[in-house]
Amino acid sequence: MNKKSSSMNKKSSSKNEKSGTLNQKNGTVIGWNREQMARRAALDIPDGAYVNLGIGIPEKVAQYVPEGREVIYHTENGLLGMGIAPEPGQEDPELINAGKKAVTVIPGASFFHHADSFAMIRGQHIDICVLGAMQVSACGDLANWSTGAADAIPAVGGAMDLVAGVKTIFVITQHCTKNGDSKLVESCSYPLTGQAVVSRIYTDLAVLDVTPEGFRVLELAPGISMEYVRDRTEGNLIDGRLANVVGA
Amino acid sequence: MNKKSSSMNKKSSSKNEKSGTLNQKNGTVIGWNREQMARRAALDIPDGAYVNLGIGIPEKVAQYVPEGREVIYHTENGLLGMGIAPEPGQEDPELINAGKKAVTVIPGASFFHHADSFAMIRGQHIDICVLGAMQVSACGDLANWSTGAADAIPAVGGAMDLVAGVKTIFVITQHCTKNGDSKLVESCSYPLTGQAVVSRIYTDLAVLDVTPEGFRVLELAPGISMEYVRDRTEGNLIDGRLANVVGA
Amino acid sequence: MIDKQVGSAAAAVADIFDGATVMVGGFGEAGSPIELIHALIDRGVKNLTVVNNNTGSGHVGLAALIENKQVGKMICSFPRTANSTVFPDLYRAGEIELELVPQGTLAERIRAGGAGVPAFYTATSVGTPLAEGKELRNFEGRDYVLEHGLKADFALIKCERADRYGNLVYNKTARNFGPIMAMAAETTIAQTGLQLEVGAIDPEVIVTPGIFVDRIVTVTEPAQESRLVAAGRSYP
Amino acid sequence: MIDKQVGSAAAAVADIFDGATVMVGGFGEAGSPIELIHALIDRGVKNLTVVNNNTGSGHVGLAALIENKQVGKMICSFPRTANSTVFPDLYRAGEIELELVPQGTLAERIRAGGAGVPAFYTATSVGTPLAEGKELRNFEGRDYVLEHGLKADFALIKCERADRYGNLVYNKTARNFGPIMAMAAETTIAQTGLQLEVGAIDPEVIVTPGIFVDRIVTVTEPAQESRLVAAGRSYP
Numbered sequence: 001m002n003k004k005s006s007s008m009n010k011k012s013s014s015k016n017e018k019s020g021t022l023n024q025k026n027g028t029v030i031g032w033n034r035e036q037m038a039r040r041a042a043l044d045i046p047d048g049a050y051v052n053l054g055i056g057i058p059e060k061v062a063q064y065v066p067e068g069r070e071v072i073y074h075t076e077n078g079l080l081g082m083g084i085a086p087e088p089g090q091e092d093p094e095l096i097n098a099g100k101k102a103v104t105v106i107p108g109a110s111f112f113h114h115a116d117s118f119a120m121i122r123g124q125h126i127d128i129c130v131l132g133a134m135q136v137s138a139c140g141d142l143a144n145w146s147t148g149a150a151d152a153i154p155a156v157g158g159a160m161d162l163v164a165g166v167k168t169i170f171v172i173t174q175h176c177t178k179n180g181d182s183k184l185v186e187s188c189s190y191p192l193t194g195q196a197v198v199s200r201i202y203t204d205l206a207v208l209d210v211t212p213e214g215f216r217v218l219e220l221a222p223g224i225s226m227e228y229v230r231d232r233t234e235g236n237l238i239d240g241r242l243a244n245v246v247g248a
Numbered sequence: 249m250n251k252k253s254s255s256m257n258k259k260s261s262s263k264n265e266k267s268g269t270l271n272q273k274n275g276t277v278i279g280w281n282r283e284q285m286a287r288r289a290a291l292d293i294p295d296g297a298y299v300n301l302g303i304g305i306p307e308k309v310a311q312y313v314p315e316g317r318e319v320i321y322h323t324e325n326g327l328l329g330m331g332i333a334p335e336p337g338q339e340d341p342e343l344i345n346a347g348k349k350a351v352t353v354i355p356g357a358s359f360f361h362h363a364d365s366f367a368m369i370r371g372q373h374i375d376i377c378v379l380g381a382m383q384v385s386a387c388g389d390l391a392n393w394s395t396g397a398a399d400a401i402p403a404v405g406g407a408m409d410l411v412a413g414v415k416t417i418f419v420i421t422q423h424c425t426k427n428g429d430s431k432l433v434e435s436c437s438y439p440l441t442g443q444a445v446v447s448r449i450y451t452d453l454a455v456l457d458v459t460p461e462g463f464r465v466l467e468l469a470p471g472i473s474m475e476y477v478r479d480r481t482e483g484n485l486i487d488g489r490l491a492n493v494v495g496a
Numbered sequence: 497m498i499d500k501q502v503g504s505a506a507a508a509v510a511d512i513f514d515g516a517t518v519m520v521g522g523f524g525e526a527g528s529p530i531e532l533i534h535a536l537i538d539r540g541v542k543n544l545t546v547v548n549n550n551t552g553s554g555h556v557g558l559a560a561l562i563e564n565k566q567v568g569k570m571i572c573s574f575p576r577t578a579n580s581t582v583f584p585d586l587y588r589a590g591e592i593e594l595e596l597v598p599q600g601t602l603a604e605r606i607r608a609g610g611a612g613v614p615a616f617y618t619a620t621s622v623g624t625p626l627a628e629g630k631e632l633r634n635f636e637g638r639d640y641v642l643e644h645g646l647k648a649d650f651a652l653i654k655c656e657r658a659d660r661y662g663n664l665v666y667n668k669t670a671r672n673f674g675p676i677m678a679m680a681a682e683t684t685i686a687q688t689g690l691q692l693e694v695g696a697i698d699p700e701v702i703v704t705p706g707i708f709v710d711r712i713v714t715v716t717e718p719a720q721e722s723r724l725v726a727a728g729r730s731y732p
Numbered sequence: 733m734i735d736k737q738v739g740s741a742a743a744a745v746a747d748i749f750d751g752a753t754v755m756v757g758g759f760g761e762a763g764s765p766i767e768l769i770h771a772l773i774d775r776g777v778k779n780l781t782v783v784n785n786n787t788g789s790g791h792v793g794l795a796a797l798i799e800n801k802q803v804g805k806m807i808c809s810f811p812r813t814a815n816s817t818v819f820p821d822l823y824r825a826g827e828i829e830l831e832l833v834p835q836g837t838l839a840e841r842i843r844a845g846g847a848g849v850p851a852f853y854t855a856t857s858v859g860t861p862l863a864e865g866k867e868l869r870n871f872e873g874r875d876y877v878l879e880h881g882l883k884a885d886f887a888l889i890k891c892e893r894a895d896r897y898g899n900l901v902y903n904k905t906a907r908n909f910g911p912i913m914a915m916a917a918e919t920t921i922a923q924t925g926l927q928l929e930v931g932a933i934d935p936e937v938i939v940t941p942g943i944f945v946d947r948i949v950t951v952t953e954p955a956q957e958s959r960l961v962a963a964g965r966s967y968p
Contacts, residue, residue, distance in 0.1 A: 048734045050943050070734045072897070072943070076599065077523045078669050080941045081897075093525055093720050094670035100524040100577065107931025108897040110938035111668055113675040113703070114523075114549075115607035115847075118600030122618060122848030123915060125943050141623075148625075153584045154596050157574040160626065161600030164619040165848055195623035296498045298707050318498045320661070320707070324835065325759045326905050328705045329661075341761055341956050342906035348760040348813065355695025356661040358702035359904055361911040361939070362759070362785075363611075363843035366836030370612030370854060371679060373707050389859075396861075401820045402832050405810040408862065409836030412855040413612055443859035604849070613840070614871035616852035635850035635880075644871075665936070700901070701937045 031204040031221040039064040049127040055099040058130035081109025122165040129166035133173040135188040138235035140198040140210040143190035163194035175203035186235040216240035279452040279469040287312040297375040303347040306378035329357025370413040377414035381421040383436040386483030388446040388458040391438035411442035423451035434483040464488035505535035519547040519677040521653035525721035527670035529654040543568040551575045551583035554725030573599035608645035610679025651681030658688035662709030678708040685711040741771035755783040755913040757889035761957035763906035765890040766793045779804040787811045787819035790961030809835035844881035846915025887917030894924035898945030914944040921947040
């Protein structure tokens with residue numbers, strides 16, 4: 001899977017280079033783009049992990065898991081051992097993922113019904129779930145299913161089950177909305193998906209852990225300063241970079 | 249299965265003729281014997297029923313289901329479509345029933361785990377369960393798992409699940425204990441298996457329904473009178489025989 | 497003799513009544529019993545409560561059932577998907593009720609309904625708007641909400657193989673809600689691509705034992721929802 | 733690389749500790765992981781809480797573990813069977829504790845433990861001595877008791893086929909408690925008769941997906957409890 005993923009990566013990387021943060025001063029793109037965010041998160045998926053990937057950028061993580069690591073992907077509609085997308089024309093409408101896209105299976109995969117699938121989730125058998133976010137609060141609350149707008153059609157899917165049941169929740173998200181509002185907030189204004197569930201956040205600007213003291217920066221994207229991140233983050237921000245801790 | 253059952257029936261009936269009630273006046277056996285009780289109960293198993301048979305006389309019911317009826321037997325350790333006992337030497341220690349005896353499977357059988365098996369029971373999917381009894385009360389309470397004796401090793405197995413979950417509970421039992429005490433009682437003195445769960449009772453003397461008014465006799469064994477049954481029954485007894493109702 | 501085979505989808509759904517609760521299998525189009533749903537549209541009964549993970553897409557299958565104003569209430573986890581406009585439009589117009597349930601809670605409620613469990617506790621949705629009005633209870637330091645088992649009058653599901661006893665085997669991720677809906681419905685109706693002799697399915701691989709199934713209809717070449725949607729088809 | 737194969741039963745149980753809760757698969761001898769139990773006897777840890785439907789028979793397997801005074805408490809539904817004297821004798825002597833649980837409640841508690849459900853309601857045991865001290869609650873006119881999910885530190889189970897991912901297939905009624913105990917234990921150890929390459933088991937027929945299994949030990953010719961008992965054998 002990793003070999004194929006690498007080639008997929010090459011194919012798609014050029015057209016995605018543009019998707020970083022637009023620097024307001026000079027119009028150039030700074031920070032990590034979507035592919036780079038997924039690649040950074042993939043570094044933290046250990047060998048042997050059982051992983052559920054949300055729709056959107058999280059799906060890309062599978063492409064970047066470092067070679068030599070064997071990771072098993074779960075999709076909550078009833079498959080453990082999900083493989084990559086099929087070749088065009090090879091799609092099977094009865095072999096899909098939670099995003100209702102055609103997938104394949106790896107050798108050693110298994111099918112099961114929905115209650116068994118969510119028993120894997122609720123029973124804390126899945127090691128890591130990577131999700132998108134509308135907002136993450138400093139205490140790890142996640143809002144990613146509804147803006148609460150009056151005319152919105154509410155739709156939650158498996159998000160609440162995943163955050164309540166999976167051992168470790170990673171979030172991949174742009175640091176700010178298109179309007180420039182921080183998605184890392186003191187307290188979520190959108191309806192919650194779960195309380196105190198997020199462990200780590202991968203944004204276009206930084207990698208941050210959720211800690212009792214607030215968002216703890218582990219790593220900054222190239223060319224991004226703590227001040228730049230602080231300006232774009234609500235809630236307490238701590239510099240937890242190894243260099244900073246060790247070298248200070 | 250029915251053809252084989254018939255031959256099993258013929259083989260075994262002669263040696264079992266002695267097991268009826270010992271008439272205290274002249275030492276002859278009166279009432280139904282164990283095989284006849286099982287045969288009488290079998291008449292009430294309809295075509296297409298899903299049936300769970302308890303250990304002891306209830307097991308014999310399968311042999312006597314009238315030809316032309318297709319009945320599927322469930323055993324709570326994880327098999328639907330249990331067949332007859334295997335030929336000697338053909339036993340498989342991993343193919344057993346709830347009594348831990350070797351069994352076979354019929355075509356169309358299925359295996360499943362214990363939680364699924366008891367979902368069939370608890371979820372009211374099994375139509376009929378036939379059980380033995382220590383006591384049945386006039387309101388349908390059943391005691392069949394413990395005498396409550398201080399030195400007894402308590403053991404319940406699936407009895408409480410079966411009586412709570414199966415749609416219709418039949419009991420097959422001798423009308424009286426070896427000491428001559430009635431097993432059909434006003435109120436059970438032994439610890440209960442379930443409250444108000446028994447629908448019908450097949451004894452060596454009669455077939456009785458549990459009704460709001462008490463035990464209702466549907467049928468008497470040949471040569472048995474209502475008085476004879478009444479003398480051996482605690483709790484209210486009603487004559488509900490069709491002949492009696494219609495012909496009176 | 498046990499023979500759960502029914503000659504047509506129309507005959508299989510002939511006793512589904514106004515106001516019935518109907519579980520409909522499938523996750524998106526995978527496992528969606530489209531021929532049974534269309535038979536239900538032909539039947540025309542109203543005011544159904546339908547349980548499905550989604551609300552269908554385009555103007556066929558479940559979406560068409562909703563569009564035909566036969567559904568008073570949907571119980572589902574994700575009522576909007578690509579190509580789904582029917583439910584959103586009716587919902588915004590206040591013409592259809594929605595009970596939104598997290599997907600895993602929905603699955604567990606259905607399984608509980610089928611397994612004779614009236615209620616259970618789950619951590620899913622604690623602290624969210626979907627836990628509002630529900631009983632909260634702490635077990636070993638963590639909060640959980642009380643959720644109730646879900647049963648139905650009918651389940652319409654799709655499988656790959658079946659025999660006359662009602663033993664079912666599914667195809668890949670089309671299995672999804674089929675096995676648990678079969679358990680939770682008073683009457684379970686399955687459409688199968690292949691009808692086999694009793695005994696032709698290995699007892700070790702049967703996913704839904706026949707005890708959970710009441711009727712089998714053979715639909716050898718079922719329509720595929722996405723193809724119908726892509727072709728702009730609608731039903732009826 | 734994921735490889736859950738362990739070289740020996742002894743190595744597989746090497747971290748089971750004093751006071752651990754251990755679920756042991758099997759219904760009577762069917763599905764009993766006798767080689768893993770004997771390895772646990774060799775290991776000699778004490779004060780275990782053991783979950784099994786029964787208490788073993790003769791002086792081998794689970795009965796031998798109990799006889800060896802390693803079990804402080806049994807959680808089971810039927811602690812006496814043909815040829816079982818070890819548990820009854822210790823129980824009468826007050827040397828072992830018993831939590832008696834109806835068989836279906838036991839199965840559902842284990843399944844709940846594995847599925848992240850801390851508690852659920854069941855009608856089983858209502859009005860009986862086994863409901864004493866338990867919360868009663870009425871749903872739609874019927875009483876139910878509250879029962880709690882059951883988890884374990886370890887599960888020892890037996891299957892027929894396995895691969896290095898821990899995917900398992902069982903044999904006939906030896907399946908019984910294996911799949912749910914695998915879900916409910918922190919560490920699940922399975923002995924398998926046959927070890928297969930990954931991909932050799934059809935994804936449609938895997939009963940226990942590897943996510944629930946931590947260690948696999950191949951025991952190509954497992955001992956059969958009833959034969960050992962008939963031969964008057966004891967362990968160690």
